[in-house]
Amino acid sequence: MTNLDAKIPSGPLEKKWDSRRFELKLVNPANKRKYRVLVVGTGLAGGSAAATLAELGYNVEAFCFQDSPRRAHSIAAQGGINAAKNYQGDGDSVQRLFYDTIKGGDFRSREANVYRLAQVSVNIIDQCVAQGVPFAREYGGTLANRSFGGAQVSRTFYARGQTGQQLLIGCYQALERQVQAGKVKMHTRHEMLDVVLVDGHAKGIVTRDLKTGKIQRHFGDAVILATGGYGNVFYLSTNAKNCNVTAAYRAHRRGALFANPCYTQIHPTCIPVSGDYQSKLTLMSESLRNDGRIWVPKKHGDDRKPGQIPEGERDYYLERKYPSFGNLAPRDIASRAAKEACDDGRGVGPGGLGVYLDFADAIQRLGEDAVRSRYGNLFHMYAKITGDDPYKTPMRIYPAVHYTMGGLWVDYHLQSTIPGLFVLGEANFSDHGANRLGASALMQGLADGYFVIPYTLGNYLADQRPGLADEQHAAFAEVENEVRARLQRLMDVNGSRTVDSFHRELGKLIWDKCGMARDKQGLEEALRRIPELREEFWGNVRVPGDTGDFNQELEKAGRVADFMEFGEMMCLDALTRDESCGGHFRTEHQTDDGEAMRNDDDFAHVAAWERKSDGSGWTEHREQLEFENVKLSVRSYK
Amino acid sequence: MSQGNMRLKLHIWRQKGASAPGAMKTYEVTANEHMSFLEMLDVLNQELIEKGEEPVAFDHDCREGICGSCNMVINGHPHGPQRGTTACQLHMRTFKDGDEIFVEPWRARAFPIIKDLVVDRTAFDRIIASGGYVSVNSGSAPDANEILIGRDDAEEAFEYAACIGCGACVAACKNASAMLFTAAKFAHLEKLPQGQVESDRRAVEMVMQHDAEGFGACTNQYECEAACPKEISVTSIAMLNRAYRRAALSSKS
Structure with a gap:
């Protein structure tokens, strides 16, 4: 049994991080340059980590599969970033951000991690402003804020609807500065295909140069994965097309436990699916719920145009069911309420899979110009995709997969169960519990990269002799051979079905059985069908081209092959977690009015899965969650 | 033909690698008006794979106009004929049944072709690395509200910061300038205000790197502004020119 020691510091909550920082070992400045650190992924978490570690003096090698680190999917985050600055004087504090985040996560995250996140949130904003991130401002020159789902204070900092882009560019600039300084070697269009262990410690990776197909070995004294989430297991999601679970899953196969894979976030406000050819879904920022009102017709099958449905015949269901939070109810709750309305036959648009997000009241109250200045780019984006003008007719929205709270298990130091392998950002599981609040992902990614890993990594390296091995070590040769064999195996199938057709089928199966609502029967069916589909994949997939070349189909095939295994683990976790919490809604466990019913006696734990070495399944390990500072309560937004 | 479907003739640039010769190749495909342009290419690629041919390589990722990955010249226009739009945001309702569409890569010496429509844009990273940042280490920042920035200045800075680094400006320019x-x-x-301290050095270094990468000179034709999917204004170029002259005349840099 792997020992899941989360290494949470003792002492009062507000002192834990300070006292741990004092206890952590340091690497002296002259010695830092003797260590090489590999950072995989250059989004907010990886980019900020790479830049900061290089500033400290470490030699960093950073990898991304995109053609530039600036294109990582963090760039697509729209709404904003939370921080407990209390600039608005509306009652915010570190304690309140901590509490909102713990509660928002439905009491399934670690107190100590979340508290640290809330503490460092204030430093993040300072750092980003100093870099030149053009956050929204008041006329007097101070920073502006807005409110977001799951909170009753305005603590969200934003740059129009492009906050992720602006934060990532700040981080990318810091990274490129270190490239220029010779402290970061950047490998673009490189995909990590496996991690190399030497004497049980992560000491390197094997990559494929996507331009040339060349397989390469890279030694590092430590390896940091910041490779994002696994939302694309559903095929259709708001994730960028190339987002994948491969780096995390390859590490899992080498022994890193994977925590809470069933915690996935379905975002309530996305543009509905329009046809079978659909390749991805587009998010409409949650910030729209500040001024937009969500409704469906009261009458079943009402096919009148929205403008022809009188006020009295509309059901503003979030305002009705959750009067105190209204349209700003947390994401999981808003998503399920939309599903409920559509399942009830009151959905709008083609197939009845949509609800209205209506700005008529806001336009009347504030004027069209004010609405345009707040949401102009989002309205523009909506109009481009749908051909409808949201200033004149309500938007149609439907929930879609957006974020994954599960990830590789890490301790308080962000170290996985493999020593020397650290995991940051969405790729780890640590801070959001069973549901993430809006504007918290950017906060976590940057907290991990700018303000946590720079301290905790040194503590690991202080005990490691630099340059312990090199690329000639037998372990590298062995892993490289396995990587090559696997690529060849994909090519050799030479079947008749495309990679995408398998991915779509897997995604639909997982969406149906492990999506917004799950039950025992459906999950058991998925657990039967996924291995069948996987077998068909390995017997009938067609990958054109060749391995020693730029080959996008081969890239996809490797990723889909990993999703085929990962999806099974996810359904197994969903089946084993026999309760409802946050984004994990088991229909067997709900209150009379359809709310999630937690079971704290049996499930107040992190489920961390270990893959059996013969690949025959997984073993569950549990980390009990201790709540010393908050009282577990029924999450109410009424 | 079912509702909203259209039959199209596509002429697409195919090139196996940087040093291999390339040529336009013709394909026929049935698309639907609700598809995005890239989804139409997905349909074509699925058909090609099923027929045993190699699919068309093209860069793409977010498919919502923000990552800057997608890059193709469509009927002579970088990102296609619609203003303020990336190729991934272009929808097939812009086209009609029977249309012929020409699809080519960005063409510039500083953007060598990798395969088909995929080009190497790492020159942009090197321009940023030469000076496109504020030199501030993590953890050394003052409180965010100690730096007051007027709303209009913040908004204007944002307008320029909205650049997605796609390279359409280069593709549109007859000199292949990345100005x-x-x-x-x-x-x-x-x-x-955060950018002021290093302004002189930044202006000089970035312009020098731009030229070293092999991008051409700006001759003020403004095709770049017309092609920019984020509609970034050429007033930025005037601002850079002014700063460059100021810096070149001062002894500081």
């Missing part, structure tokens, strides 16, 4: 890209980054930082 709009370079100037947008410069102007973003120039409009903010």
